Amino acid sequence: MINIAHDKRGLSFRDQVVADTPGGEQLAHCLQCGSCGGSCPNGADMDYTPRTLFALINAGQRDKVLSANTMWCCVSCYACTSRCPQNIPITDVMYALKRLSLRENMASGTDAPALARTFTGLLDKYGRSFEFGLASRYYLFNKPISMLKMGPLGLSMFTRGRMSLVPTKIRQLDQLQAIIKKARELGGAS
Amino acid sequence: MKYAYYPGCSLECSSAAYDVSVRAVAELLGIELKELDDWNCCGATEYFSQDELTASSVIARNLALVEPDLNQLVAPCAACYLNLKKVDHLMGEHADLSAKINQALAAGGLRYQAGRVRVRHLLDVIHTDIGEQAIRDKVVRPLTGLRVAPYYGCQVVRPYNGFDDPEQPVKLDELFTWLGAEVVDYPVKTHCCGGHMTQISEPQAFELHRRLLQNAVEYEADMILCMCPMCQLNLDAYQNRVNGLFNTHFKMPIVFFTQMLGIAFGIEPKKLGFGKEIVAAEPVIRAKLAPATQPSA
Numbered sequence: 186m187i188n189i190a191h192d193k194r195g196l197s198f199r200d201q202v203v204a205d206t207p208g209g210e211q212l213a214h215c216l217q218c219g220s221c222g223g224s225c226p227n228g229a230d231m232d233y234t235p236r237t238l239f240a241l242i243n244a245g246q247r248d249k250v251l252s253a254n255t256m257w258c259c260v261s262c263y264a265c266t267s268r269c270p271q272n273i274p275i276t277d278v279m280y281a282l283k284r285l286s287l288r289e290n291m292a293s294g295t296d297a298p299a300l301a302r303t304f305t306g307l308l309d310k311y312g313r314s315f316e317f318g319l320a321s322r323y324y325l326f327n328k329p330i331s332m333l334k335m336g337p338l339g340l341s342m343f344t345r346g347r348m349s350l351v352p353t354k355i356r357q358l359d360q361l362q363a364i365i366k367k368a369r370e371l372g373g374a375s
Numbered sequence: 376m377k378y379a380y381y382p383g384c385s386l387e388c389s390s391a392a393y394d395v396s397v398r399a400v401a402e403l404l405g406i407e408l409k410e411l412d413d414w415n416c417c418g419a420t421e422y423f424s425q426d427e428l429t430a431s432s433v434i435a436r437n438l439a440l441v442e443p444d445l446n447q448l449v450a451p452c453a454a455c456y457l458n459l460k461k462v463d464h465l466m467g468e469h470a471d472l473s474a475k476i477n478q479a480l481a482a483g484g485l486r487y488q489a490g491r492v493r494v495r496h497l498l499d500v501i502h503t504d505i506g507e508q509a510i511r512d513k514v515v516r517p518l519t520g521l522r523v524a525p526y527y528g529c530q531v532v533r534p535y536n537g538f539d540d541p542e543q544p545v546k547l548d549e550l551f552t553w554l555g556a557e558v559v560d561y562p563v564k565t566h567c568c569g570g571h572m573t574q575i576s577e578p579q580a581f582e583l584h585r586r587l588l589q590n591a592v593e594y595e596a597d598m599i600l601c602m603c604p605m606c607q608l609n610l611d612a613y614q615n616r617v618n619g620l621f622n623t624h625f626k627m628p629i630v631f632f633t634q635m636l637g638i639a640f641g642i643e644p645k646k647l648g649f650g651k652e653i654v655a656a657e658p659v660i661r662a663k664l665a666p667a668t669q670p671s672a
Binding site for chain 1 (some may be wrong): 385388389390391413414415416418419420421422423424425426427428429431432433436443457465468470472475476478479480481482483484485511529533534541542565566567569571572574575577579583595612613646648651652653660671
């Protein structure tokens with residue numbers, strides 16, 4: 186069924202995706218050539234390749250699009266973006282779809298949102314990434330069984346001085362957090 | 376030549392070998408790197424997945440922190456390089472986004488004008504600003520007899536680089552030719568390593584690792600040269616797990632290009648972070664290369 190529901194900004198689904206993607210207006214010019222899916226390292230695992238997804242977006246199929254695994258398969262290699270003959274910023278469309286999917290609580294069947302939340306949570310707290318904190322928290326809460334397999338790897342990283350058990354903090358954490366707080370207010374995002 | 380230097384979080388610990396080799400090689404080449412004071416994490420790919428404006432503002436803080444007397448910022452990490460470059464680009468193209476980012480920065484007493492800082496990748500600086508002759512002049516231990524696979528990965532060459540071809544980049548190939556190495560044809564040189572997919576879906580990521588390793592073996596490379604911490608981590612630290620899943624026997628050293636640059640310049644392996652990689656690289660170096668012709672730097 187075609188979903189033509191408008192969001193609170195009064196935008197149709199397609200316009201919403203366009204508005205949330207810098208340069209997103211190019212989406213209307215998709216030729217359905219399939220260069221994107223053909224270039225994608227994870228295309229084979231996607232519910233819909235980007236080409237199909239763009240057709241669904243243009244057809245207003247909001248629920249199908251936002252519950253697809255397509256954008257969560259995207260690891261930002263930019264191969265599609267670099268090859269798109271219509272200059273659609275495909276990787277950035279994928280980011281916009283990830284954000285919309287999270288906002289609408291429609292992401293499922295992937296641990297990618299949990300990884301993203303854990304990562305940015307640590308960034309907000311320390312100003313730097315904290316790999317041991319990220320790995321331990323993310324695996325503990327999302328993949329406890331995989332933690333066993335990660336043990337030997339973690340140990341060999343640790344013995345080579347490639348893993349620290351304590352985070353590094355930036356000096357002007359207050360400044361960074363004030364910027365983050367203001368950006369959240371202005372963006373109104375999660 | 377003086378540049379602001381953004382090491383990025385990976386180079387602080389898990390890719391410390393990249394940081395020490397970058398600093399050692401830069402010093403020898405007369406590239407003055409001044410670490411950006413109090414830099415913060417670039418958010419990798421994770422922040423853009425959640426909140427575009429916050430992601431951009433967090434990155435823009437670093438651009439705003441570049442001292443007024445410096446106008447170039449060097450980032451060796453592919454993800455940091457891309458993010459810094461991307462935000463500068465987005466701010467230049469989209470005035471509304473730029474205004475909002477500056478409103479957020481103002482809450483921290485900062486401001487950034489698009490185009491003020493030129494973000495450079497270290498490979499570009501070494502290849503373009505230092506150039507062939509100066510590099511050749513520094514070689515005391517030619518990499519003759521060593522076959523290297525130049526692995527560019529994704530985020531340096533796409534989509535903003537401006538210094539090399541996104542499909543068929545050659546700058547790393549050329550650099551290693553100057554050092555005397557045999558640069559193998561590596562058709563997958565810009566293919567993806569899977570990035571963070573290793574943490575999300577191992578079978579999906581391990582297949583991408585396998586292809587990259589298999590291709591290097593088929594082209595009889597002695598090692599893979601990386602310019603990204605994520606690529607190095609994925610191919611090095613997970614190589615054993617890849618072997619377990621596919622019943623393969625890869626034993627391919629994965630090193631940062633700056634480490635081998637340092638070897639060619641006669642710098643002690645310990646000062647270049649060798650020994651931190653999981654698949655040992657030094658036995659291959661000892662087996663393939665003659666000792667330095669002059670005392671080490």
